[in-house]
Amino acid sequence: xxxxxxxxxxxxxxxxxxxxxxxxxxxxxxxxxxxxxxxxxxxxxxxxxxxxxxxxxxxxxxxxxxxxxxxxxxxxxxxxxxxxxxxxxxxxxxxxxxxxxxxxxxxxxxxxxxxxxxxxxxxxxxxxxxxxxxxxxxxxxxxxxxxxxxxxxxxxxxxxxxxxxxxxxxxxxxxxxxxxxxxxxxxxxxxxxxxxxxxxxxxxxxxxxxxxxxxxxxxxxxxxxxxxx
Numbered sequence: 001x002x003x004x005x006x007x008x009x010x011x012x013x014x015x016x017x018x019x020x021x022x023x024x025x026x027x028x029x030x031x032x033x034x035x036x037x038x039x040x041x042x043x044x045x046x047x048x049x050x051x052x053x054x055x056x057x058x059x060x061x062x063x064x065x066x067x068x069x070x071x072x073x074x075x076x077x078x079x080x081x082x083x084x085x086x087x088x089x090x091x092x093x094x095x096x097x098x099x100x101x102x103x104x105x106x107x108x109x110x111x112x113x114x115x116x117x118x119x120x121x122x123x124x125x126x127x128x129x130x131x132x133x134x135x136x137x138x139x140x141x142x143x144x145x146x147x148x149x150x151x152x153x154x155x156x157x158x159x160x161x162x163x164x165x166x167x168x169x170x171x172x173x174x175x176x177x178x179x180x181x182x183x184x185x186x187x188x189x190x191x192x193x194x195x196x197x198x199x200x201x202x203x204x205x206x207x208x209x210x211x212x213x214x215x216x217x218x219x220x221x222x223x224x225x226x227x228x229x
Contacts (some may be wrong), residue, residue: 012057013153019050020145024174040119044133051137054144058206061148065206076208083198083212090190097183117224127225135218143210146171146192147199152206160200168192191216 023046030039055062069076120130150163158166171192176184195209202208 013149016050016054016057017145017149019053020141023047023050028177044129047133047137047141051140054141058144058148061144061152061204061206064204065208068203068205069207072203076202076205076211079198079202079205079208080212080215082201083194083209084216086194086197087191087212087216090187090194093190094183094187097186101183113224117221121225130225131218131221134221136214139210139213139217142171143195143199143206143213147196147209148206151196151199152204164193164196167196 023043026039026046027043030042033039034042116130120126146167150158150167151160154163168189172185172188175188176182195213198212199205199209
């Protein structure tokens with residue numbers, strides 16, 4: 001039995017999910033409501049706050065995952081590698097779709113990322129903040145929402161197949177802003193399948209999918225920053 005301090009919370013995750021939904025609404029709508037500096041400050045501090053709340057509420061999952069990693073470290077590393085490989089396949093499929101249809105216009109989501117990269121390249125501090133949030137904070141939050149909750153907390157309520165479909169659909173939906181970005185649907189759905197596979201095949205090891213997600217995002221963001229200079 002887990003110590004009282006690390007036992008799973010029965011009702012805590014809906015509150016965490018509510019905080020994440022509020023943050024997501026702000027990311028989608030906030031830029032049009034307030035100046036860019038205020039929007040970014042609220043978004044960044046909101047991400048950090050949601051991550052800290054999540055780490056506390058899901059501390060049992062982190063404890064469980066750390067114990068699993070210590071028992072089977074090579075399995076954890078293998079699942080990280082599998083997830084990254086599958087994410088690479090998803091990227092290739094998405095790029096192939098763009099080439100086939102001849103689409104070169106960036107959608108709203110990609111335009112927002114480009115503007116954030118441009119702002120982050122202005123100073124070393126901004127670059128570290130950008131990579132830290134996108135490469136660590138966001139992956140922790142998203143893996144709790146899209147892997148731990150549907151495949152962990154709700155595993156006795158919904159089937160694995162249903163959880164896979166729902167997590168893929170919602171994960172994809174929050175990362176696109178319109179049908180003009182439809183090739184990105186293939187990209188993010190593939191990412192969701194890759195990270196869910198790492199979580200499930202590693203024995204619900206949350207650290208495996210967080211590590212894969214963080215590595216993928218972190219390396220990608222560093223590459224974007226270097227390219228922008």
